[in-house]
Amino acid sequence: MTLTAERTHRPAAGHRGGGRGGGWQRRETLMLMLPALVPVLVFSVGPLLYGIFLAFTDARSGRNAVTSFVGLSNFGDLLADGDFWASFRIGLVWAVSVTVLQFLASLGLALLLNENLRFRSFARVLALVPWAMPPVVIGLMWRLVYHPNAGILNSVLQDAGLLDHNVDWLNDFSLALPAVIVVGIWTGMPQTTVVLLAGLQNVPKELHEAGHMDGASTFRRFWSITLPQLRPVIVTITSLDFVWNINQFGLVYVLTQGGPGGQTRLPMLFAYEEAFRYGFFGYAATLGVAFVIVVLALLSIYIGRQMREAN
Amino acid sequence: MRTRTALAVAAAAIVALTAGCSSGGGGAGGDKADGPVSLKFLSLAWQKESIAANKQIVDEWNKANPNIKVEYVQGSWDNVNDQLVTSFEAGDPPDVIHDDSPALAGFASRGYLLDLTGKLPAELTGDIPKPAWDTVTFGDGKGGQGVYGVPFLQESQVLIGNKKLLDAAKVRIPTPDNPWTWDEFAEISKKLTKEGSFGVAWPLKSPVNKVLNLALNFGGTFFQVDGTKATVKVGPEEQEVMRRIHDQLYKDKSADPSALGMGTADPLPGFYAGKYALLPAGVYLRQQVVEQAPKDFEWITVPPLKGTSAEQGATSQTLSVAADSKYPDQAAKFISFFLNSANQAKLAKGDWLLPTSVKAASDPSMTTTENGWDVATASAKNLVVAPYLKVNGFDEWKSKVATPTLQQYFADKITLDQAAKTLVEEGNKVLERYNN
Structure with missing residues (x-):
């Protein structure tokens, strides 16, 4: 949505720079932009502002609930809420491990698909399959995979002699989060792979040839040529993945609903429960706003440092 | 483009207006029963x-x-x-x-x-x-x-029993008028435990409602309600059922610890195979037993257990x-x-x-001895309103505090005293939000 907003703004700025007879032309431009702006304002900016407004109130569900302005007290409660911090920690573990592992796995896959293999185009299509599935379907599918009695994972591991009893992956206190992270990695791999593959195809062949001539090993060429060339792509895709992952909801909601005992309660699930299960709309909105701030802060540190290093 | 937008806006306005009208009209029509x-x-x-x-x-x-x-x-x-x-x-x-x-x-x-x-x-x-x-x-x-x-x-909580195993162990088959006490149940479960098989399986994946409903057997209410204010209470009465289940698991070793993480219906395959002789369950589970059990499998419905009373939260x-x-x-x-x-x-x-x-x-289909309907229907007399029903914020207490705490207690990761302390202290913090 932000992208669309920027794109629609840019022509306006251009016209303003265009100078002469500006007033009439500007109005005309505004009129032309209106159809594109209205949905953005109504469906994106509006709810966002409303959400920010709610964060400063004690809005609760109920026909006889009275909403009043409470200033920053929701934020105070949030900072003192142990459940929020637990959820925040789980969210960070989830987002960082999914993003990093997903990146490594995708890089491997992209390098492989970039080689001149037989059936390459077929393999490339196959790699895209998870992308075509909605998160809910993925969640249902993996729930079957992890099923304690009928799941394929338990039966494969037992046939291979690695397990001697059925494991209830999604209900075990210590296994649930890792199990969900694996699904997260699997789900996000296609996007990351495709972007990295596109990046790889833009690395000039001459550089590799030159490196080869100078006697650089394969690993050396990868480390000193491919990686630096890929850097902007890597920064972009990992930041996007991170934002995507930390805001993940549907997948985990279907897989575990935040269980067992809150071990997979990602921040967005926490906010959802606060709002729709317990009815504290104001507090849930505060959580959302706090999260926007956290994500923006983390991203600006990360991207800022990458930019500085690149320069 | 401009006209089209204007048209769209007008159309939206008309839709909104008619929607408003129809709901207004509907409200008026609600009083007349004839339309x-x-x-x-x-x-x-x-x-x-x-x-x-x-x-x-x-x-x-x-x-x-x-x-x-x-x-x-x-x-x-x-x-x-x-x-x-x-x-x-x-x-x-x-x-x-x-x-x-x-x-x-x-x-x-x-x-x-x-x-x-x-x-x-x-x-x-x-x-x-x-x-x-x-x-x-x-x-x-x-x-x-x-x-x-x-x-x-x-729903009342009964036990479903493997008739062959009960007969073989020569235990007294209880009736609704003369049910097993919890002490008797503990003895019988020990008697039924042999190598490779257990007297009972407690599927406690969602332990809260089960424990709270049964706690009334010893007068355990878990909450004190004063007007609209509720606080958590875990005293000796509340701890009785928790402790007895825990004892079966770790002291008597008459309950299968691997059933702990299961949902209510999950132990059924093991139950049919004779791995457990007794299965605590809601009366509805009889349906799955009837549908899935092997043909020669004989089972009975055991009436609710009795502590100081046979009352259960409903x-x-x-x-x-x-x-x-x-x-x-x-x-x-x-x-x-x-x-x-x-x-x-x-x-x-x-x-x-x-x-x-x-x-x-009193319908004949509800009192037939077939499939334990007589025992099930008779158990309705033990049902009293569950105290937690009157507690605002019970749902949040259950999912944030009680479920993880009870799971940990039954997994023997914390002691009874620790569990009681967490249930009360963390619990009251949760309830505070609802008490004003």
Whole structure:
């Protein structure tokens, strides 16, 4: 949505720079932009502002609930809420491990698909399959995979002699989060792979040839040529993945609903429960706003440092 | 482009206006019973027989009442409460809502549901005993009390027993008038435990309701309610059942620890295979035993255990009317028909639960010895309203505090004292939000 907003703004700025007879032309431009702006304002900016407004109130569900302005007290409660911090920690573990592992796995896959293999185009299509599935379907599918009695994972591991009893992956206190992270990695791999593959195809062949001539090993060429060339792509895709992952909801909601005992309660699930299960709309909105701030802060540190290093 | 936008805006305005008009008109029409109206009925029936029974009763109603058409809408227990909050807030809830009493408490105090006092015929109100009505009577959030649903199906906790193993161990087979005490149950479970098989399996994946309902056997209420303020209490009475289950697992070793993480129905395959002789379960589980058990498998329904009393906490499945319904009187009329004693017997049979209707409970199909119906129906006399029903914020206490704490206690990761302390201290923190 932000992208669309920027794109629609840019022509306006251009016209303003265009100078002469500006007033009439500007109005005309505004009129032309209106159809594109209205949905953005109504469906994106509006709810966002409303959400920010709610964060400063004690809005609760109920026909006889009275909403009043409470200033920053929701934020105070949030900072003192142990459940929020637990959820925040789980969210960070989830987002960082999914993003990093997903990146490594995708890089491997992209390098492989970039080689001149037989059936390459077929393999490339196959790699895209998870992308075509909605998160809910993925969640249902993996729930079957992890099923304690009928799941394929338990039966494969037992046939291979690695397990001697059925494991209830999604209900075990210590296994649930890792199990969900694996699904997260699997789900996000296609996007990351495709972007990295596109990046790889833009690395000039001459550089590799030159490196080869100078006697650089394969690993050396990868480390000193491919990686630096890929850097902007890597920064972009990992930041996007991170934002995507930390805001993940549907997948985990279907897989575990935040269980067992809150071990997979990602921040967005926490906010959802606060709002729709317990009815504290104001507090849930505060959580959302706090999260926007956290994500923006983390991203600006990360991207800022990458930019500085690149320069 | 400009004209098109203008047109679109105009169209949207017209749609909004007509929508406003029709709802206004509907509100006025609600008072007259003669105009044809249509009601949405959100049903949560999920077993095949039960869905069939629900649909059949709706069809009968629609044939007899062409002016009040009822549309059957299928819902699911998994997400019904989220779905209802959203539709209540949006102002377009189903007219007749199937749910259970724990959910009603919260909805009632938020003003989402209609107080049914005075809207139901005496025939129905007289047919359902007072303890059942207690499970649907809640504060309205403004200091008053109201009846926010009609209770119709209840569940009691019984034990399902492997008859061959019980006979082989020569244990006394209890009757509803002379049930096992918890001490006797512990002895018998030890007796039934042999190499490779256990006396009992406690599936405690969702331990809270089970433990709280059974705790009443020793007078354990878990909450003290003072006016609208509730606090958690875990004293000796509350700890009794927790400790006894824990003892079976780790002291007597008569309960299979690997069943702990299971849901209620998960131990069934092991039960058929003779791995456990007794399985604590809600009465509805008999249906799965009847359908899935191997042909030569013999089983009995063991009546509820007795501590200082045989009382168990009960919740009910309910039908309610949304406060925003445009046709509350018609909806109440439909509920009265839907839950008359003949229909309750059908629904109870379909769901393998206990009807609240006294007349339905005396129906021959509810008292036959076949499939343990006599024992199940007799257990209804032990049901009293579960104290936690009157506690605002119970749901949050349950999911944030009680479930993880009880799971850890039964997994022997924390002691009973630690568990009690967490339940009270963390619990009161949660309840504080609701107590003002």
